[in-house]
Amino acid sequence: MTQPAPADLLAGLRRLLPEARVRGDADTLASHGKDWTRFYTPAPAAVVFPVSIDEVQALVRHAIAERLALVPSGGRTGLSAGAVAAQGEVVVSFERMNRILDFDAVDRSVTVEPGVITENLQGYARERGLFYPVDFAARGSSQIGGNIATNAGGIKVIRYGLTRDWVSGLKVVTGRGDLLDLNRGLIKNATGYDLRHLFIGSEGTLGFIVEATLRLTTPPREPAVMVLALPALDAVMAVFAAFRERLQLTAFEFFDDRALGHVLARGVPAPFATRAPYYVLVEFDHAHAEDMDAALAAFEHAGAQGWIVDGVISASETQAKTLWRLREDITESLAPRQPYKNDIAVRVSRAPAFLAEIDALFAREYPSFEVVWFGHIGDGNLHISVLKPVDWDAATFVAECARVNVLLFETLRRHGGSVSAEHGVGLVKKPWLGYTRDAVEIDYLRALKAVFDPHGILNPGKIFDPA
Amino acid sequence: MTQPAPADLLAGLRRLLPEARVRGDADTLASHGKDWTRFYTPAPAAVVFPVSIDEVQALVRHAIAERLALVPSGGRTGLSAGAVAAQGEVVVSFERMNRILDFDAVDRSVTVEPGVITENLQGYARERGLFYPVDFAARGSSQIGGNIATNAGGIKVIRYGLTRDWVSGLKVVTGRGDLLDLNRGLIKNATGYDLRHLFIGSEGTLGFIVEATLRLTTPPREPAVMVLALPALDAVMAVFAAFRERLQLTAFEFFDDRALGHVLARGVPAPFATRAPYYVLVEFDHAHAEDMDAALAAFEHAGAQGWIVDGVISASETQAKTLWRLREDITESLAPRQPYKNDIAVRVSRAPAFLAEIDALFAREYPSFEVVWFGHIGDGNLHISVLKPVDWDAATFVAECARVNVLLFETLRRHGGSVSAEHGVGLVKKPWLGYTRDAVEIDYLRALKAVFDPHGILNPGKIFDPA
Known part of the structure; x- marks a missing residue:
């Protein structure tokens, strides 16, 4: 439940920002105190909407003086509660800082405020004959500041890398109230520690991103999409190898038949009549006729080996988009079932052995739950979504998932994996951080936090607890 | 002058490592106390050659206890004196830690000790049908550990990025003696601050790199090379734009006629009869016939505009290699003249205005010096080499270069540039760091140093001085 904001807290904030941009009403507290995770009750004390770097600096300095906890807030599409305010914090929403400030065709770069929506940046680049390649299903709501704070990945990482790879400049306000102007759009700059990379993925715990310069690139030429049906889990990596060695892949996505079922139930057309336990979506550059020949050769090879039992290829951009819905609509189609999500990663070479182990583990531990893999x-x-049985209450369900997490993450640790591939740690993965980062590393993380945020005012309690 | 090593220091080190790998002889001190910079007199107290991570940890712990300064040493090809030991330090050479430990074809990754020579890694990848794309003239001597410690760039950055972009795992021993195993080869891992990126480019001041996992990629298909003659500096960026919009460039390199003269004097064949003030070397993927058509279209367009006055294109891999020598042999051809080097960067869009300003500046300030641009x-x-007049002594020459540096770096600062694009800071650029990083940033760099190396034993005095 949201609390009424203390009048003196609001009054203090209103000495910094106009009254209309300091909100304490229940609706705003409820909407801006949460993200796409659904297991926390939002309870911020106030929500502020700065419109300039100066205002952000003033807010941070005020927070230092008053020992207020600040939670940065972007598109609130996070899945690890990194932007949840459930402890009376002040939410700093960047949604009013949403201007595109500069574009340079020679540098192929764009400078933006943090509240620019991902899809708007993508469209802005496209209008100029260029391409911003970081892409994921939440593109219509997520904001660039949040993408950078979580080092967002998504569906094109195999070709274009992570958000980290596209940030050539970053302005941040640290927990000391300092404004740092990092790297300024340079391609090469070997002048000491690259603080830019420290802030990328730091989930607002070291500084708030107030401006970013992003590189753009040449758009891919006419990508084509295939969806393939696989009879068995262990065929996935063989199919991957067959396509990767012949084509420039831009995506290689995986989902199981349960995921497909939920998407088809929303009215997305089936790719083919065949149902199989698993599917992959392959996207590749179709710049030359020989690319299509190579794709068909890979398809035939995989079929001859028995790795695939059916398949379809897009003949137009519209068909490609329709096939992508099979993969991209999964998250939304599962949302009504309040899934408990795990977003884990292993080295690709470890995936077959790891997948076989957790497949067996889930069959044993979640016999009555619906588990969706994609x-x-x-x-x-791999994203693993455990759907809440309709008759279970949320707390019991989360506790049961946490019990199985111990087994899952012990397996993951043996395979050298990550408990959060791309969703960040936030609150949701905090209890499990030690399965990926050892105690010595976490001590260094705490020491870095103390350097940039010695008063502990920036997104406190996210990623790790204070020592 | 090198000093005789104190007997007790050597004795202490020999309790950790076998006698043959703890050297105090004058030859070893002289050879291992310096890099490719020539303005410092090597004066280490000892040189040690560990062969394992355990030995490196033991050395660091010993250094903490005895307050010894340690200087990491790789291929010693650095140009900023990052690996110079001129203050009685103990040099830790990684040349005996030169094994390739693991290769995985599915992950397309290789795990190496830090002393593996860059060219050996490139060859190892090539033998497996893969490609390690970081490449530069010192490839035959430089080592991977040094590449990572300086975030080496080189000639393929335009297509493949910097060393940073290829490191998927890093083991480091910090100045506290802790062994950190960072990222472990994962593609996606959003579990808190990415310490890996903090160590990349830190020049051995935060930790010593003891193992690295590097990504490999698909080799480029039959790259073709053009060398073009340009009548004027301001044509460079126009030619760049003409080629970039039509082709997938893998390199776009620049050199002036003085540089060409030095290379031709070594017996490298001239690309064409024409001499012009400036030249560019363009390398591009020649995977399809239409790539060559596009290159010729760019060539014709640039010629019609008067941006180029002559040009040549490679018809074979051998010819491509010969053309590359025009660019790659510059450094070696200048070496006898003890050049004072500046390795600076600006945003590409700023390059024309900046180049025009420094061209005028140099004409005014260096009237009697030979200045070579590439x-x-x-x-x-841009690398700017000022050649020492034969009759000047080194100290007077360096002092004169430092005087002009103030003017150069003031211009650079106005254009938002970097005083070290890819050579690092070391000792050479330390006095100029403030032209690229502001005082507040440098304070944070010092604070990070205190976290990872609180005793100040790792490469002390490099990048910045203690507060």
């Missing part, structure tokens, strides 16, 4: 398998990244 | 202009990165 993910960016070409990056070794 | 660089990775497609990255905004």
Whole structure:
């Protein structure tokens, strides 16, 4: 439940920002105190909407003086509660800082405020004959500041890398209230520690991103999409190898038949009549006729080996988009079932053995639950969604998932994997951080936090607890 | 002058490592106390050659206890004196840690000790049908550990990025003696601050790199090379744009006629009879016939505009290699003249205005000096070599270069540039760091140093001085 904001807290904030941009009403507290995770009750004390770097700096300095906890807030599409305010914090929403500030065709770069929506940046680049390649299902709501704070990945990582790879400049306000102007759009700059990379993926715990310069690139030429039906889990990596060696892949995505069932139930057309336990979606550059020949050769080879039992290829951009819905609509189609999500990664080479182990583990531990598998398998990244049985209450369900997590993450640790591939740690993965980062590393993380945020005012309690 | 090593220091080190791998002889001190910079007199107290991570940890712990300064040493090809030991330090050479430990064809990754020579890694990848794309003239001597410690760039950055972009795992021993195993080869891993990126480019001041996992990629298909003659500096960026919009460039390199003269004097064949003030070398993927058509279209367009006055294109791999020598042999051809090097970068869009300003500046300030220009202009990165007049002594020459540096770096600062694009800071650029990183940033760099190396034993005095 949201609390009424203390009048003196609001009054203090209103000395910094106009009254209309300091909100304490229940609706705003409820909407801006949460993200796409559904297991926390939002309870911020206030929500502020700065419109300039100066205002962000003033807010941070005020927070230092008053020992207020600040939670940065973007598109609130996060899945690890990194932007949840459930402890009376002040939410700093960047949604009013949403201007595109500069574009340079020679540098192929764009400078933006943090509240620019991912899809708007993609469209802005496209209008200029260029391409911003970080892409994922939440593109219509997520904001660039949040993408950077979580080092967002998504569906094109196999070809274009992560958000980290596209940030050539970053302005941040640290927990000391300092404004840092990092790297300024340079391609090469070997002048000491690259602080830019420290802030990328730091989930707002070291500084708030107030401006970013992003590189753009040449758009891919006419990508084509295939969806293939696989009879067995262990065929996935063989199919991956067959396509990767012949084509420039831009995506290699995986989903199981349960996921397909939920998407088809929303009215997305079936790719083919065949149903199989698993499917992959392959996207590749179709710049030359020989690319299509190579794709068909891979398809025939995989079929001859028995790795695939059916398949379809897009003949138009519209068909390609329709096939993508099979993969991209999964998250939304599962949402009504309040899935408990795990977003894990292993090295690609470890994936077959790891998948076989957890498949057996889930069959044993979740006999009565519906478990849906999908993910960016070409990056070794798997999303596992456990659907809440309709008659279970949320707390009991989460506790049961946490019990199985111990078994899952012990397996993951043996395979050298990550408990959060791309969703970040936030609150949701905090209890499990030690399965990926050892105690010595976490001590260094805490020491870095103390350097940039010595008063502990920036997104406190996210990623790790204070020592 | 090198000093005789104190007997007790050597005795202490020999309790950790066998006697043959703890050297105090004058030859070893002289050879291992310096890099390719020539303005410092090597004066280490000892040189040690560990062969394992355990030995490196033991050395660091010993250094903490005895307050010894340690200087990491790789191929010693650095140009900023990052690996110079001129203050009685103990040099830790990684040349005996030169094994390739693991290769995985599915992950397309290789795990190496830090002393593996760059060219050996490139060859190892090639033998397996893969490609390690970081490449530069010192490839035959430089080592992977040094490449990572300086975030080496080189000639393929325009297409493949920097060393940073290829490191998927890193083991480091910090200045506290802790062994950190960072990222372990994962593609996606969103579990808190990415310490890996903090160590990349930190020049051995935060930790010593003891193992690395590097990604490999698909080799480029039959790259073709053009060398073009340009009548004027301001044509460079126009030619760049003409080629970039039509082709997938893998290199776009620049050099002036003085540089060409030095290379031709070594017996490298001239590309064509024409001499012009400036030249560019363009390398591009020649995977399809239409790529060559596009290259010729760019060539014709540039010629029609008067941006180029002559040109040649490779018809074979051998010819491509010969053309590359025009660019790659520059450094070696200048070496006898003890050049004072500046390795600077600006945003590509800023390059024309910046180049015009420094061209005028140098004409005014260096009227009697020979100034040679070359660089990775497609990255905004220019190497400027001022050749020492034969009759000047080194100290007077360096002092004169430092005087002009103030003017150069003031210009650079106005254009938002970097005083070290890819050579690092070391000792050479330390006095100029403030032209690229502001005082507040440098304070944070110092604070990070204190976290990872609180005793100040790792490469002390490099990048910045203690507060």
